[in-house]
Amino acid sequence: MPEQARNRPRVNVRRPDVMELVSAEVAVHYHSSLVEKIKDQGGKITHGNTTLLLAQDFGFCYGVERAIDLAYASRKVFPDNRIFLIGEIIHNPDVNQHLRDMNIVSLPWKEIDASYDQLEPDDVVIVPAFGAPTSFMEKIQERGCYTVDTTCGDVMKVWRRVRGYAKEGITSIIHGKENHEETRATASRALGEEKNGHYLVILTLADTDHVCNYIRHGGDKQAFLDRFKGSYKQGFDPDLHLRKIGVANQTTMLKSETQEIQNRLAQAILDRDGSSENFSMFDTICGATQERQDALFTMLKTRMDLLLVVGGYNSSNTAHLVEIGEKELPTFFIRDASQITSLGLIVHYDLHHAQETTTDYAEVFSGKDHITIGLTAGASCPNNLIEAAVRKVFDLRGTPLEI
Template identity: 55%
Template sequence: MSTTPIAASKKVNLRRPGIMEAVQQQVEQHYRSVVVEKLRASGNVLSAAGLTVRLAKQFGFCYGVERAIDLAYSARKVFKDKKIYILGEIIHNPEVNEQIGRMGIKSLAGPNSEASPDDVTADDVVIVPAFGAEVDTMSRLQAIGCQLVDTTCGDVLSVWKRVTQYASEQITSIIHGKAWHEETKATSSRALAKGPGHYLVVYDLAETDYVCNYIRHGGSKEEFLKKFEGAHSPDFDPDRDLQCIGLANQTTMLRSETEDVQRRLRQAILDRYGEKELVQRFRFFDTICGATQERQDALDQLLAQPLDLMIVVGGYNSSNTSHLVEMSEGRHPTYFIKSASMIASDKLIRHYSLKFQKEIETENWMPVGRSAAIGVTAGASCPNNLIEETIRRLFELRGVSLEGLLAS
C-alpha cells in the first residue's frame, strides 16, 4: 500500500431509496425463509410422525449482520464498475461469504483471500466488516484514498468508545475475548490509538484466575508475558499495568462467563488495594451486545424443555454461535452443523467439534422408531434459509414433507 497523506473517505449515501428497495429484494431472495416465518408465527414448534422440532424464540441474523449485508449489497449496486474488496469475511458464515464472492467482491484477508491489500488503489472500494478493523488498517486505507464502506456494528463501536476512554485515563483495558478474533483485534488497537495505552486479552476463567493471582501476589513477569503472548499491548508490564484496570469484552462472549471475569478481577483488585481504592482502580462496563444476549436467553429457555438433542446451525468460526453450542453441550447431546448437508441420514451426522476443532461423525445420533424432540437454534450470522433446510431435512428423515405439514 502507498503512504500518501490521509484523506477522509468520500461520503456516499448507500441507503438511498431506489437502491435499498432493490437490495431488500435481492437479500430476501438469497436468505429469506417463508417456512421459518410461518414457524415463528405459530409458536416455534412443529410436530409430525413422532418428531417435534422446537425452534428457539430468538435466533439467526442480528441487526448488525443485516445492516452489514445490506451495505455490501448496496455498494455492489452503487459502485457497479469499480473493483470492490472486503477486509476478510463480511460475517462468519460460509454461505453468505460465498454469495458475496459471487457478486465479484474480493476478500483481502483470511483463508479465502483473493487479493492483497497492496492491490488496493484510490479508485477502488473497500468494505469493512461488521466486526470492524484495526486502527492501522483503517489508516492505511484512508491514506490510499479508496472509498470505504464501513459496516462496523454500533455495538462494537460502543466497546471501542469504552476502551478509548480507559486509555485516556491511563487505565489498562482487560478485554474478555478471543485475541485472534477480528473484533477483539480491532478493539485492542483502540487502546493504543491515542498515544500510550495498554490492553490484555483474557480468553477464559482459567486465564482470568492467573491474572487475579498476579494482581494479588505478583509473580514471574517473564512467565506472564509468555502465557499471554499475542494477547497484550507491545510494552505490557504486568507489575505496572495491572494496577488500574477497566473491563470490556468481545460483544459475542457468553454473558455468564463475562460476568464471572468481572467479578473475579474486581475481587482481586479489592483484595490487593482495599475498598477505598476500588473506584479508582477498577472500572467495568457490560459490552455484550443485545442480540447476543437475546439468543443466549432464548436458548436457555429452549434447553429447559424436554429435548432428545440440539442442533445449532452456523459458521464454525462464528464466536456467538460457538457460545450457543457451549451452552447447549452441557445439557443435551448437541450437533453443530454449517448446513443441512451435514445430516447424511438418521444414522449418521457430520458435525463440528469445539473440543477437537474439526468436523467429526456421530452414528445413531437421532432416535429412530420412537418419538423424538429436537431443539434448533442458530447464531447471529446464520441466514433463515439454512435453518429452513435443516428443519426440512429432519422431517424428511421421518418421511414428512415440510410443505405438506405447513399447509395442513
C-alpha cells in the same frame, strides 16, 4: 494521489432507491416463509412422528442484516468499480460465497500485505461487521479508497469505552479470542488516540485466575509475559499496567463467563487495594447475543432428544450456543442441512478438538415413536439455511413438509 481522493469521506450507500433493490435481492437469498410461519406458531411444528422446536430468538441480528445490506448496496452503487472486503463480512460461508459471486474480493485481515498497496482511489473497501484495526483503516485512507463501513454499533460502543480507558490511564482487560477479528479491532482502539494505552486479552477462567493471582501477589514477570504472549502490545508491564484495569469484551462471548471474569478481577483489585477505585467495568455483550443465549436457556427447559445449532464454524456466538446446549443433551454444530446424513449420523464440528467429525447417535431415538428436536442458530445464520435444516429433519423422519 489526488488530495480529494485521499480525503474521501466514508460512503453512504443506503439510498432509498438502492435499498429497495437490495431488500428484494436479500429476500431471495436469505429469507424463509416456512421459518416465519413456524415463528408465528410459537416456534413449534409437529408433523407425523416428529416435533421441532425453534428457539424464540435465533439467526440474523440487526447488525448482521445491516452489514449484508450495505455490502449488496455497495455493488449496486459502484457497479463497475473494484470492490474489496477486509476478511469476511460475517462468519457464514453461504453469505460470503454470495459476495464472492458479486465479485467482491476478500483482503487479508490478519496483517496488511502487499495487496493493500495495490488499492487505487476508485476502489471500494468494505469494512466488515467486526470492524477492523486502526492500522487497516489508516492504510485504506492512505490509499484514498472509497470506504463502506459496516461495523456493528455494539462493537463501536466497546471501542468508545476502551478509548476512554486509555485516556484515563486504565489498561483494558479484553475478554475475547486473541485471533478474532473483533478482538483485534478492539485492542487497537484500547491504545487510545495517542497510541500509549495498554490492553491484555484473556479467554478463559484459568487466564483470569492467573491475572488475579498476579494482581494480588505479583510474581515472575517474564513468566507472565510468556504465558500471554501475543495478547498485549509491546511495552506492557504487568507490574505497572495492572494497577488500574477496566474490563471489556468481544461482544459475542458467553455472557455468564464474562460476568464471572468481571467478578473475579473486581475481587482481586479489592483484595489488593482495599477498594474498587482502580477497577472499571461495563456490560459489553451485544443485545442479540444475550437474547439468543437466553432463548436457548429457556428452550432447554423443554424435553428434547436432540439439539441442532446451525452456523459457520468460525462464528463465536454460534459456538457459545453449542457450549450451552451440549451441557444438557446431544448437541450438533452444523454448517447446513447437507451435514445431516441421518438423524443418527451427523457430520458436525467438535469444539473441543477443533475439527469436523461424524457421530452416530442412533441410540438416542431407539424405541421412541415420537421425538422432539430443538434447533437454534447463531446471529450470522440466514433463515434459508434454517429452513433447509428443518425440512431435512422431517424428510429423514419420513414425513416431508408440504408447506
